[in-house]
Amino acid sequence: MELTNQIILLGSAVLLLSVLSSVISARVGAPILLVFLIIGMLLGEEGPGGVMFHDVQLAHLFGSLALAIILFDGGLRTPVKNFRVGLKPAVVLATLGVVLTAGITGIFAAWWLGLHWMEGLLLGAIVGSTDAAAVFSLLHGRGLELKQRVGATLEIESGSNDPMAIFLTIVFIELLITGPQNMGLVVLWEFIQQMGLGALIGIAGGFALVWIINRLDLAPGLYPLAALAGGLTVFGIASQVNGSGFLAIYLAGLVLGNRPLQASQNINRFHDGIARLSQIGMFLMLGLLVTPSALVDVAVDALLIAGVLILLARPLAVWLSLLPFHFPWREQGFIAWVGLRGAVPIILALFPMLAGLEQAGMLFNIVFFVVLISLVVQGWTVAPAARLLRLEVPPTTHVVQRVELDIPGQQEMELVGYRLADNTPVVQEKWTSFVLPKSVRVVAHLRDKQLLESLELLDLRAGDYLYLMAAPDDLPDLDRLFVPRAAPKRLSEQTFFGEFVLNGDARLGDLSLAYGLTLPEGVAEQTVEEYIRKTLHTAPVVGDRASLAGVELVVREMEGARITRVGLKLSR
């Protein structure tokens, strides 16, 4: 009895502390995962907490479960529209990129530590996958957005490279145990089986889940549980038949998140919470598991390996993988730099222990240290790096009060609330001639806690509250009216996109007539869109730029793959 209560108190206090610490970490820019890891270490055998925890089997079970849930959530929130620019580069990064990173890091590790070359490659594979969730939580916390090509590539890469790293780790462990006969053939066959079955079961399972959930009539609180249980079932089935369960559950989440789904808002909220809990739990547990003093022995080795990984292997792998896609150098540089390592390598480092490999303990400590270094060095510099490389775009939506309305059989509608202030555009600019987007209806207008009779919005004052019914697509337009301009000056629309707007199909010849520009040879017949595409060599995204005769053209709006509006920037 007494012990149970003590455990509950301790556990909940730690969880509360972890949640609260996210506020502080957001303020100082520290990666939140690092904070959880450190709290775990403080609780552990050598910290004031003094908790002894060495159960590798249990850690592996919880770690895999947490990882599966995090991947499921990642799939749920990846919009398929990101695939247009991000899928192909991300898939190459997640396959070839991981092999290259693992290979280069592994060969160095084998040479430096004097290990068998296959043990070296095992170490390389263990640290091969990246964690983009950390990157995005850091950027979103500051209201910043990345250019779509970079954001989408990193997001899809991190979702899909975990299965690859897991696969390589398992294969190398098997080869270390059985000896390297027919190595090429074994690896290839395993690859086809794991990824093929994983993809097949994941996608089929995802569609089956959508079908089932849409036909169920449940209490609202049960839909998220049905989704989670279904996702984990897909994970289990795929793993049982020797497919990649992690790939399967990621893809199942992706299907679920992008199909019309009953109670989707409930499901998303729940998974946001449970994925965070998984992350906190996983990092706390891994912090508990490690013996901090043992890290000191491997400090030099780990520093060198992390250095090779961060400064050589990842940049080289990114550069080679992205060669066919002609990414601008700034974007390659950023993708290379934010190859952040998260929990996956630490979980993978448990595999050799479970398999009883001789070097397992040392590998675990080195991997743990490498992840720590990556979290500190790369995690802390993500936001400055994005700024330095000029990869941010003006944010399109802001945090306001939003309630998604789940109207059966209806298109998605949301109830959004705005509090007007002195610096709200409609108030500050005495702007009365604005019109609301077509599908938007005013639901309530409050002043001094009273509902106003008129909903015409002719008299808007600071301190008023407005509630509107709107489709999600209209939110950026509403934000322009009712949200104060908060973006830093370098990201204000005029500074970023330029003073004027051109249609994508405007001809350069006409442009030069209007502004007296001296065009380069032979472009007069091109449209603005064609000129930008020719200059870029890659699929354009909002924020891409091209210079022309002393002015700058900036992609401003896209419809699918077409450039519809381009900013014209006159001043530098």
Place this chain on the structure above:
Amino acid sequence: MNIAQLLSPERVSRASEISSKKRVLEVLSEMLAGSQPNLSGTEIFDSLIARERLGSTGLGHGVAIPHGRMAGVEHAVAALIKLDRGVDYDAPDREPVDLLFALLVPQESTDEHLQILATLARMFADPAALASLRSADDGEALLAEIRRWDNGADKGSP
């Protein structure tokens, strides 16, 4: 740069009876033609419309800066109009436009042209400037606000 210098009292007004983009551009063209002995309102209108075909000159937040570059213009001139009700202008934020500043520049002065446009765009992105222009009741008051902004902007820059 002094924006008020581009204007004159005849070329600043407030209008209540205008309800289309075409109509407001016609009115602005006529106002500009008053200062251009060599050009007709129609010719100026054609030049402004030619620029609109490349993309709306609306800036967003109810503001537009229609502009054209023409032979026969001696130096840059402008006209300012404030509408009681906004007109649909195909602006990037899809909002109607109620403040329009039309600019006409000579064919020769290209870089100056770009600099004037950049300055205008900056001014019309300033919420305080928009609020004061919107509170002005007639042409005189509008011009006074522009002068006030000119002075403030001059003091602000080193």
